[in-house]
Amino acid sequence: xxSPVHLLLASLILFHVxxxxxxxxxxxxxxxxxxxxxxxxxxxxxxxxxxxxVTDKSPDFLKAPEALREGVVIAKEAPTIDFLxxxxxxxxxxxxxxxxxxxxxxxxxxxxxxxxxxxGRGENLYGNGEALAYEYDPKSKNLRALxxxxxxxxxxxxxxxxxxxxxxxxMGSDGWLYYATHRGSPxxxxxxxxxxxxxxxxxxxKSGKTEIVVEAPIPKHSIPNSVLxxxxxxxxxxxxxxxxxxxxxxxxxxxDLKKRKLLYRCDNGPARYMILAQxxxxxxxxxxxxxxxxxxxxxxxxxxxxxxxxTIGIRAATKETKAGKVYSVSTGQRSGSATLWEFDTKxxxxxxxxxxxxxxxxxxASLDVGxxxxxxxxxxxxxxxxxxxxxPVVQFDIQTGTRKVLAFLHxxxxxxxxxxxxxxxxxEVSEDGDKxxxxxxTSRGVRAWDCCGLAVVHIxxxxxxx
Numbered sequence: 276x277x278s279p280v281h282l283l284l285a286s287l288i289l290f291h292v293x294x295x296x297x298x299x300x301x302x303x304x305x306x307x308x309x310x311x312x313x314x315x316x317x318x319x320x321x322x323x324x325x326x327x328x329v330t331d332k333s334p335d336f337l338k339a340p341e342a343l344r345e346g347v348v349i350a351k352e353a354p355t356i357d358f359l360x361x362x363x364x365x366x367x368x369x370x371x372x373x374x375x376x377x378x379x380x381x382x383x384x385x386x387x388x389x390x391x392x393x394x395g396r397g398e399n400l401y402g403n404g405e406a407l408a409y410e411y412d413p414k415s416k417n418l419r420a421l422x423x424x425x426x427x428x429x430x431x432x433x434x435x436x437x438x439x440x441x442x443x444x445x446m447g448s449d450g451w452l453y454y455a456t457h458r459g460s461p462x463x464x465x466x467x468x469x470x471x472x473x474x475x476x477x478x479x480x481k482s483g484k485t486e487i488v489v490e491a492p493i494p495k496h497s498i499p500n501s502v503l504x505x506x507x508x509x510x511x512x513x514x515x516x517x518x519x520x521x522x523x524x525x526x527x528x529x530x531d532l533k534k535r536k537l538l539y540r541c542d543n544g545p546a547r548y549m550i551l552a553q554x555x556x557x558x559x560x561x562x563x564x565x566x567x568x569x570x571x572x573x574x575x576x577x578x579x580x581x582x583x584x585x586t587i588g589i590r591a592a593t594k595e596t597k598a599g600k601v602y603s604v605s606t607g608q609r610s611g612s613a614t615l616w617e618f619d620t621k622x623x624x625x626x627x628x629x630x631x632x633x634x635x636x637x638x639x640a641s642l643d644v645g646x647x648x649x650x651x652x653x654x655x656x657x658x659x660x661x662x663x664x665x666x667p668v669v670q671f672d673i674q675t676g677t678r679k680v681l682a683f684l685h686x687x688x689x690x691x692x693x694x695x696x697x698x699x700x701x702x703e704v705s706e707d708g709d710k711x712x713x714x715x716x717t718s719r720g721v722r723a724w725d726c727c728g729l730a731v732v733h734i735x736x737x738x739x740x741x
Contacts, residue, residue, distance in 0.1 A: 311720040313367035320360045320719065320726045323692065328359040328416045331691070336682040340634065340665040347633045347678045350670075350738045354682050357731040358692075360717075361388055363407055363420050364726050368392065369459065371726045373714040374439050374499075376591070376641050377701040380446040383480070384411040384712040386701050387440030387454065388727045393463035394435055403430070404438030404459050408452065410480050411729060413710065418729060421478050422485040424456060428474075435468040437497070442512070445503035447532065451477040453488070453510055455498035464497060464517030472517075473497040475510060475530065492530055492537055495520035502549045504556060508532040509574055511558050513545040527560065529574060539577055547640075550592045550601050552620035559618070561589050566605050566614075569625065585625040587616050591641050595620055596648035602628070602673070607637030608658060615651065615671065629676045631655060634664030641702040643711070649673055650739060652704050652711050659697040659716060659723055661685075666696045668711065668732055670739070681711075681738060684730065697724045709734055 322329050332355040339349055364371050368390035377386035389406035406424040411417070425436045438459030446452050456473045458464045472491025475498070478484070492498075493514050500513030514526040527544030530537055545560035552559065556574055561567045566588035570580035588605025590613070595601050599620045607613030613631040618624075631639050636656035643652045651671040654661060661667070665683035672679065684696045694717050701714040711732040716724040 310722070313370055313721060313725045316367070316719050316721070316725060318366050319362065319364045320694075320717075320728075322358075322360065328357055329692065330355060330357050331687070332356070333687060335687045336684070338665075338683060339680065340683070343634055343664075343680075344630075344632060344678075347680065350679055350681045350735070352735040352737050354735055354738075355733040356682065356684070357416060357733075358688070359416070359418060359729055361407075361409060361418055361727045361729065363423070364388075366390075367725070369438070370716075370721070370724055372439070372716055372724070373727050374441040374457070374700050375454070376443045377703050377712070377714060378443065378445050379703045379705055379712070382413065382706065384413070384703060384729075385409065385444045385446070385452055385480070386411070386712075386714045386729070387444055388714070389437070389439040389459070391459045392438045393459035394433070394468045403432065403434070403436035404463070406437050406440045406456055408440060408444060408454065408478055411712065411731075413705075413731060416731075421452075421480060421483060422476070424476070427485050433468070435463050435470040437473055439499075441497075441499035442501035443503070445501075445505065447477075447503060447505045447508055449508070450481070451479050453477050453501075453503050453532065455501050455510075455512060457497045457499045457515070458517070461515075461518060464495070464519075466519045470495060470517055470519070475512075477532075488532060489530065489535060493526045493528055493540060496526055500545055500547050500549065502551050502558070504551055504553065504558075506553065507556055507574065509538070511549055511551070513547070513549065513560070515546075525563070527572070527580065529558070529572065529577075538574065539572070541579060545589070547606075548589050548591050548603075550589060550603060550618060551595070552599075552601065553595050554599060554620055557620075559583070559589075561587060564606060569618075571623070583623045585618075585623065587618065587625045588614055591639055591653070593642050593644040593651070596644055598648055600648065602642060602644055602651055604631050604639045604642050604653065607631065607639060607655075610637050611635070613637040613639055613655075617673070628673060629671065629678070631669075631671075631678075633667055633669055633678050633680055636660045636664050638698075640700040643702055643704045645704055645708040645739065646706060647708065650708075652702060654699050654702060654713060657698045657700055661698045662695050668713065670734075679738070681734060682732060694719045694728070696728070696730065708739060709736070
């Protein structure tokens with residue numbers, strides 16, 4: 276039997292060795308969520324079961340997020356939506372993105388994407404920069420790449436190659452698609468990379484042939500903004516200067532596609548979008564990238580653009596309707612508001628017709644009008660913020676001023692397929708008004724987005740009456 280002295284010594288030794296024996300365990304630091312990078316994802320992006328397209332119609336498309344603006348309504352009938360990823364995205368981009376508006380012609384949808392790479396943006400294991408133009412056939416539900424710009428140009432590795440089609444893609448009366456290219460990084464567009472300026476291309480969808488219309492119509496400038504007059508075959512552009520360009524002003528220019536000749540150029544051009552009045556052949560724009568004075572260029576007189584005496588915003592614009600109206604939207608990027616405008620091409624008068632946002636996002640980079648001239652279609656949150664409002668597809672009734680959400684694509688696609696449609700710069704309504712094509716910048720878990728996908732929204736007849 277141990278003495279009390281021995282027991283006391285044992286207790287002291289135990290306390291000395293383990294003074295915190297009965298203390299609460301230390302709190303663990305919360306682990307940070309793993310940052311998913313583009314390189315961590317599978318390439319090319321794919322849909323479950325090896326499918327190239329998925330088709331859904333769900334009441335979840337009509338489930339709204341908590342906060343919608345006053346007066347916004349939700350469609351009563353859910354649309355059917357087809358979704359597919361663009362082929363050719365075989366490696367991580369910086370990121371793969373859609374930046375330019377598309378068009379519909381002869382029942383097909385034409386659009387462009389790019390990898391955002393270029394010399395000077397960091398090491399690119401896949402080449403200097405890549406941009407592609409596509410055709411979508413709604414009958415076969417097939418996306419077909421018409422041209423890979425870098426492969427077509429076939430330039431040496433040390434030469435600049437564009438990573439974006441940032442301009443519109445438009446079809447001329449000759450059956451060719453016309454579009455222009457833009458740099459991934461401004462640092463790439465320099466003399467050291469043999470940069471002369473960007474290109475205007477044309478591609479024939481049926482033959483698959485692509486041609487250079489002109490290289491560097493404005494020396495050492497890229498072309499992020501364009502619109503084509505398909506009847507008069509004039510290509511209008513707004514430029515962005517490369518760092519080594521002598522003239523750093525945004526250039527407005529008009530280029531005669533038939534004669535392959537520059538008709539006109541001047542400083543103080545439009546940064547992102549223009550209005551074409553196809554009935555008169557006149558071209559309208561606001562200098563810079565904000566609401567402001569509306570200028571008119573008339574190719575008949577070919578003189579310096581003149582003021583119309585009107586103020587308007589043109590971050591995106593529709594084609595001219597049969598009634599002679601064009602609709603535009605103000606620049607809503609980094610802003611809580613964006614105004615919808617109506618421009619009368621006959622009287623050159625402007626009027627505000629409503630507000631574009633349905634929730635927190637105001638940035639709209641593509642705007643379309645239905646064939647009957649009553650409904651506008653758009654997707655707020657162009658630069659990746661659309662999911663905060665549920666990635667809404669909006670129909671605006673010009674007669675009543677009503678904003679109606681036809682579908683919320685988020686969180687439906689994340690829950691079912693694991694990706695989020697974040698924003699778009701290209702939407703187009705079909706010729707008979709029953710479909711809306713949306714080229715989405717899509718995230719498969721990355722912070723911004725990583726790839727591009729196409730959603731075809733089949734608008735119920737009940738939601739586009741009368």
